[in-house]
Amino acid sequence: xxxxxxxxDRRSFLKVSALAGGGMVLSFSWLAGCKPITEExxxxxxxxxxxxxxxIKIGENGAVTLFSPNPEFGSNVKxxxxxxxxxxxxxxxxxxxxxxxxxxxxxxxRQFTGGSQGIRQGWxxxxxxxxxxxxxxxxxxxxxxxxxxxxxxxxxGVLEHKGSGKKAHYGEMASLAATMELPEQVxxxxxxxxxxVGSSKKNVDAQxxxxxxxxxxxxxxxxxxxxxxxxxxxxxxxxxxxxxxxxIAGMSGIVDVFPIRLFKEDYERNFFDTTTFPxxxxxxxxxxxxVMQAKKNLAVEWxxxxxxxxxxxxxxxxxxTKVTVLSGLENTNRHKEQMKEFITxxxxxxxxxxxxxxxxxxxxxxxxxxxxxxxxAHNTMEPMNCFADVKGDKAVIYGPTQAPEMIMGTLVQALGxxxxxxxxxxxxxxxxxxxxxxxxxxxxxxxxxxxxxxxxKMVYTREDxxxxxxxxxxxxxxxxxxxxxNNNLLALHVKAGGIPESPIHAxxxxxxxxxxxxxxxxxxxxxxxxxxxRAPRSNFIAGAEQSFLDELAEVMDKDPIEFRLELLKxxxxxxxxxxxxxxxxxxxGVLELVREKSNWNTPATGVHxxxxxxxxxxxxxxxxxxxxxVDSKPVVEKVYAAVDCGIVVNPDAATNMGEGAIVDGxxxxxxxxxAFENGVPTxxxxxxxxxxxxxxxxxxxxxxxxxxxxxxTGLGEPFFPPVFAxxxxxxxxxxGKRYYEQPFxxxxxxxxxxx
Amino acid sequence: xxxxxxxxNGTSQQVDVDPSTPMLWVLRDHLxxxxxxxxxxxxxxxxxxxxxxxxxxxxxxxxxSAAEGASITTIEGLSEQGDHPVQKAWMExxxxxxxxxxxxxxxxxxxxxxxxxxxxxxxxENAMNGNICRCGTYTRIKAAVKTASQNL
Numbered sequence: 001x002x003x004x005x006x007x008x009d010r011r012s013f014l015k016v017s018a019l020a021g022g023g024m025v026l027s028f029s030w031l032a033g034c035k036p037i038t039e040e041x042x043x044x045x046x047x048x049x050x051x052x053x054x055x056i057k058i059g060e061n062g063a064v065t066l067f068s069p070n071p072e073f074g075s076n077v078k079x080x081x082x083x084x085x086x087x088x089x090x091x092x093x094x095x096x097x098x099x100x101x102x103x104x105x106x107x108x109x110r111q112f113t114g115g116s117q118g119i120r121q122g123w124x125x126x127x128x129x130x131x132x133x134x135x136x137x138x139x140x141x142x143x144x145x146x147x148x149x150x151x152x153x154x155x156x157g158v159l160e161h162k163g164s165g166k167k168a169h170y171g172e173m174a175s176l177a178a179t180m181e182l183p184e185q186v187x188x189x190x191x192x193x194x195x196x197v198g199s200s201k202k203n204v205d206a207q208x209x210x211x212x213x214x215x216x217x218x219x220x221x222x223x224x225x226x227x228x229x230x231x232x233x234x235x236x237x238x239x240x241x242x243x244x245x246x247x248i249a250g251m252s253g254i255v256d257v258f259p260i261r262l263f264k265e266d267y268e269r270n271f272f273d274t275t276t277f278p279x280x281x282x283x284x285x286x287x288x289x290x291v292m293q294a295k296k297n298l299a300v301e302w303x304x305x306x307x308x309x310x311x312x313x314x315x316x317x318x319x320x321t322k323v324t325v326l327s328g329l330e331n332t333n334r335h336k337e338q339m340k341e342f343i344t345x346x347x348x349x350x351x352x353x354x355x356x357x358x359x360x361x362x363x364x365x366x367x368x369x370x371x372x373x374x375x376x377a378h379n380t381m382e383p384m385n386c387f388a389d390v391k392g393d394k395a396v397i398y399g400p401t402q403a404p405e406m407i408m409g410t411l412v413q414a415l416g417x418x419x420x421x422x423x424x425x426x427x428x429x430x431x432x433x434x435x436x437x438x439x440x441x442x443x444x445x446x447x448x449x450x451x452x453x454x455x456x457k458m459v460y461t462r463e464d465x466x467x468x469x470x471x472x473x474x475x476x477x478x479x480x481x482x483x484x485x486n487n488n489l490l491a492l493h494v495k496a497g498g499i500p501e502s503p504i505h506a507x508x509x510x511x512x513x514x515x516x517x518x519x520x521x522x523x524x525x526x527x528x529x530x531x532x533x534r535a536p537r538s539n540f541i542a543g544a545e546q547s548f549l550d551e552l553a554e555v556m557d558k559d560p561i562e563f564r565l566e567l568l569k570x571x572x573x574x575x576x577x578x579x580x581x582x583x584x585x586x587x588x589g590v591l592e593l594v595r596e597k598s599n600w601n602t603p604a605t606g607v608h609x610x611x612x613x614x615x616x617x618x619x620x621x622x623x624x625x626x627x628x629x630v631d632s633k634p635v636v637e638k639v640y641a642a643v644d645c646g647i648v649v650n651p652d653a654a655t656n657m658g659e660g661a662i663v664d665g666x667x668x669x670x671x672x673x674x675a676f677e678n679g680v681p682t683x684x685x686x687x688x689x690x691x692x693x694x695x696x697x698x699x700x701x702x703x704x705x706x707x708x709x710x711x712x713t714g715l716g717e718p719f720f721p722p723v724f725a726x727x728x729x730x731x732x733x734x735x736g737k738r739y740y741e742q743p744f745x746x747x748x749x750x751x752x753x754x755x
Numbered sequence: 756x757x758x759x760x761x762x763x764n765g766t767s768q769q770v771d772v773d774p775s776t777p778m779l780w781v782l783r784d785h786l787x788x789x790x791x792x793x794x795x796x797x798x799x800x801x802x803x804x805x806x807x808x809x810x811x812x813x814x815x816x817x818x819x820s821a822a823e824g825a826s827i828t829t830i831e832g833l834s835e836q837g838d839h840p841v842q843k844a845w846m847e848x849x850x851x852x853x854x855x856x857x858x859x860x861x862x863x864x865x866x867x868x869x870x871x872x873x874x875x876x877x878x879x880e881n882a883m884n885g886n887i888c889r890c891g892t893y894t895r896i897k898a899a900v901k902t903a904s905q906n907l
Contacts, residue, residue: 073853074851074852074853074854074890075852076852200849202846202849203849203851205851205854206845206846206849206851207837207846209845209851209854209857209858210830210837210842210845210846210851210857210858210861211790211830211831211833211837211842212788212789212790212791212829212830212831212858213790214789214790215854216855218789218792218793219783219789221784221787221789227784252756252773287772287776287780287784287785288780288783288784288793289772289773289776289777289780289784290773292796293775379889380853380855380889381792381794381800381802381853381855381856381887381888381889381890382792382794382853382855383793383794428853428854429853430792430853430854430855430856431853431855431889431890432853433889459793461796462794462795462796462797462800652849653849656849656850656852656892656895657852659891659892659894659895660852660890660891660892661891662891663891663892663893663894664889664890664891667891685795685796685797685799686794686795686797686799686800686887687797687799691887691889692891692893693884693885693886693887693893694879694880694883694884694886694893694896694897695880695881695884697891697893697894697897698894699876700894701894
């Protein structure tokens with residue numbers, strides 16, 4: 001039996017209270033007892049992270065309500081996280097009601113969905129909370145029946161004392177349980193006794209989704225609400241000069257047009273205050289269509305912005321950084337030239353093992369390949385939008401955000417309203433993918449509402465959304481391998497960078513597997529704003545690294561899986577260097593599993609296969625992609641994925657997540673691209689920005705989980721990075737050509753293939 | 756502004772809007788039927804799909820003036836109890852991730868099955884190709900359409 005550490009218990013801040021009208025509420029801290037491993041780490045954590053931020057509510061009627069504090073953007077945390085609670089509470093899942101908690105700063109600090117951390121960080125506190133509530137119900141029953149709590153068992157929400165035959169539903173004991181002392185320690189279930197965790201549960205919102213119920217903030221409406229559209233500068237490097245109000249005067253349903261500024265002069269921005277355009281125009285009117293029409297007619301003059309700089313607070317306690325926004329209008333062609341210049345220039349050495357330079361000098365053969373990928377737009381299906389009702393010194397904000405905690409400070413400064421008077425209600429998000437960690441749209445709606453002193457719903461057009469920045473950066477990576485005369489690998493060198501950030505993870509594989517290894521990093525500043533995009537940095541570097549290893553294996557005349565396993569074996573038994581950021585055995589485990597499940601050595605006739613594996617966000621994934629050329633068209637026939645994410649909480653939902661990330665990766669590898677001409681994005685809507693659709697989707701996807709008793713880790717991101725190389729390596733087999741530059745579709749078309 | 760008489764989900768509705776207003780915004784802003792979603796505004800993503808006389812149409816490109824006299828069905832009116840075979844199949848396959856595009860997907864699928872109760876894989880791919888799902892739930896969408904076709 002796993003027993004909780006008392007130190008963690010003391011800091012858990014569990015709190016029990018009686019429910020008005022009967023029943024109990026157990027409040028608990030979301031983070032306590034999970035992330036910190038050492039006492040030092042525990043003490044270093046901000047105090048407010050331990051505030052009570054989630055609930056189990058048990059009514060006298062036995063209804064169990066579990067509040068899911070993390071915003072839902074499609075990763076299914078609203079179902080999976082309460083499953084963990086319900087498991088330890090030992091209740092009947094069918095009787096559980098899950099509610100989305102709103103953002104209350106006094107209770108819900110640290111509500112963040114991103115970095116594939118929801119399940120990983122929620123695991124222990126959720127289990128502890130569930131077990132605590134169960135223990136208190138048991139204590140209440142023991143007192144009522146005058147028996148020892150150790151003689152009481154629970155199952156599916158029912159307490160039982162076998163000796164006397166007494167039974168009670170949780171609801172019957174809930175009011176008394178609310179008066180019991182919080183237990184000093186609780187015992188958690190053994191994993192073999194799990195009944196809910198590990199069995200597939202349907203999405204708790206499925207019925208509402210398929211019947212079109214209002215779940216998103218874009219669906220919200222209140223009496224007297226106005227509608228707003230925004231107009232932002234047409235190019236990066238431009239700002240508002242002037243606008244002519246009379247150009248839309250007299251248009252049907254238009255109330256007002258005015259500029260809004262997101263940040264006051266002396267405001268120090270936080271890490272998620274990224275926005276491309278801190279000053280925009282707002283058009284307010286009586287309906288969405290009317291403000292969108294006015295948007296087309298509004299006469300605005302723009303001018304070139306001069307260089308500016310500001311301080312940004314560090315994320316997670318890191319030091320502040322100074323951000324400089326360059327002046328000028330940038331071009332993709334120039335970006336490509338700039339990135340090429342770095343191939344021959346020295347970068348910043350971020351890792352060196354052995355004597356890589358020496359090995360390259362004495363190498364019999366050197367292989368060098370450069371990989372690149374463009375900027376990408378997130379393109380969440382629900383465009384940026386937000387509802388706000390700001391009157392006097394009170395504000396209610398309802399919008400899609402992955403990081404309510406981070407936007408609160410921004411709202412406080414922008415509105416001049418104290419935190420306690422701002423209520424942030426969390427909407428289900430129509431996709432996030434990192435984009436909604438940057439919640440400037442909430443500040444914009446709030447400022448518009450404050451100006452008109454009425455409730456307002458602001459909605460971006462698709463064009464606004466696609467051209468408003470916060471993109472996945474453009475990257476480039478050059479890999480070099482030194483081989484001796486017998487094609488033995490002597491050294492590996494990677495030099496990678498991007499605009500405006502580098503994709504390098506210094507201590508990830510293959511670092512640790514090679515005696516001689518060199519990693520260099522560079523970056524080029526830009527005024528095009530970027531932000532987190534599903535598996536930031538990994539989403540590029542995995543494709544480059546795993547494509548290069550494939551090419552290397554071929555030169556070395558080795559099976560691509562066998563070659564990777566050899567490297568991982570070395571990293572496992574005799575790792576090179578320190579701080580290697582992966583578990584080589586688990587890494588090898590997913591490659592072995594995918595080899596077995598895909599029958600790697602005996603592919604179906606006419607099928608070309610490629611493999612790739614990557615570790616990020618605490619989970620390991622290996623993938624095999626099978627392609628076929630059918631009527632001059634590359635078709636992804638099948639994808640096999642093997643993943644090690646520890647215990648799988650909700651297998652079918654996890655499988656869905658994996659399938660989606662694989663489709664997303666194939667789509668971006670084939671088509672994803674945003675380019676710039678004089679600062680203007682060259683694509684503004686889905687007619688030009690090609691997204692993967694039903695026809696390009698793999699005919700079948702198989703997801704296999706490594707059977708594991710390890711604590712669960714995240715899944716939203718790890719399936720995504722390996723697909724790029726698995727596809728490229730498969731296409732190489734199909735066409736005889738390597739694909740170094742994303743997206744692949746234009747190159748395939750140049751080979752007379754239909755895309 | 757002009758008055759339009761519409762038949763939506765079997766009910767007569769009157770709206771007073773500009774004749775150029777697309778049905779998407781009539782439904783969402785004026786009739787509070789927000790299940791029909793705004794995605795692109797140029798008929799490229801399918802999130803706004805509704806039925807007009809049984810055919811799947813993109814409501815962002817359908818002016819209210821062209822909808823008068825037609826029978827319009829939205830996701831809210833696809834079934835009374837949310838139990839249309841397509842809706843049931845969507846739940847059985849646990850299709851949605853974020854859920855935003857799914858009403859449009861379901862409306863496209865329902866119209867397909869109305870016209871072709873036994874679609875082949877290729878028929879499904881062709882019919883569903885106009886609907887983008889950014890979460891990438893396409894394999895489940897396809898499987899759900901097949902299940903629905905068996906339970907019509």
